[in-house]
Amino acid sequence: MFDNNVFLKDSCVNVVENGVITGFELQTNITYYRGIPLSMMEYVHVAVDGEMIPDESISVSLDRIDYFTLKEAETVTSYKWEYGEPLIIRVAKEGGLAPGTHQVKLTVAVRTAYIPVPLEGTKERTVEIV
């Protein structure tokens, strides 16, 4: 139902820190129609060319200041993932994504106030890394 919110176009890029490619990142809007504390994010899955990224390699940020691992994000109740503000998802991966074309699939789910199952959204994009 909220697939259209997932994985913003052209948001997938390699992350360069101190001249070294340390991974890649992508952005997504929330799979809901309102903002909620980050702790209500149920899960994030990233797959590249059919291969799942382990949860431990993923961290998320609302503001590019604080980054939280998925486990840590479960306790973040004082900051909200606002409706209309993308979540930044970083994947730690030495060398990032190799130059060329990749199929990157993002799945995001959040817990809601009255729907018993988490609201999930998925989108796969063809990503060009130069």
Next chain:
Amino acid sequence: MSRIKTCVSLYSLQDQYLTKKMTLNDILRFVKECGTQGIEILPDQMLKNAPHVSDETLENWHQMLKETGLTPVIADVFLNTNLYKNRTLTHRECIDLLIEEIKLANKLGMHLIRLVSMVPYWVIEPLLPYCEKYDVTIALEVHAGMAFDIEATSSFIREMKRLNSPYAGLVIDTSIFCRRFPRVVREYEIQNGASPEMFDYCDRLYERGEDLHKQMVKNGGRLPDAFVATMKTREDQIFGPLCDGYECYPFTVLDEYMPYIRHIHLKMYEMTPEGPEYSIDFKGLLQYLHSKGYDGYVATEYEGNRFTLPGHPTVEKEQVAANQKYIQQCLKEIQGSEGN
């Protein structure tokens, strides 16, 4: 003599906001242009860090109310009982969260809060002193699939009647008055891989004044076998169980609840080019409400945006404008004014 007034829920324009095509201020100006009197907002949707909004946000809000002349009518509130992954909030934690929402409504100049369906009945009594202090009424939403026959709703209604306070009431959502299955939902789901036969089944139910929810209740909460037989694809497995969210009550179901009804959501899937909504008879509903002396707001709540076909733009502005035009025209006919 009724004095039904018009309102737009900003829920209707959520995609404009999400995709940054419109800011909150743009949206408020647009609603005013539609000739609407009041506004409904989901603080969690369009006010940063709600319910703890900044002074700057509040200043802008009041400035925009002044500029547009719109009346702040109702704030749509949610209860994050599942804030934590490993446990459900305690009663006290739930009540504390809702007290913050009451304070915010007061700061926004609103005297009414919509509590989302399934909010438990036991919040009412402890909240009443705060409702009185801040002059904010709490009203539970009665929505299709979660309406009068669902325990969470019926227990809230029992408690509301027992406490008999002017500060506790109901919001009625017109998803309980569907006369046909919304065709925009059908088209969107078929495009996603759902089977047309599943929707044909629902259509046949409406033809005889029934709906899937009623059948499920009769069937002990399970989907009827004949409906399950139409479910063939993966999408059918996902969406089939959600087909009970479009109920077909007669308007007279509201008779006994009229003293408690504080607000109406004109849930709307598709205004047709000819004028009426495809699934719901709004004119009939307004005539009913007029006959009962209802003097609250009726708020456009467009939900067809969620069923926009991939590659197509959402038509939120067009649909809201069309609905407001239709409702204002109906009110003029029925009560001799456009809601003014």
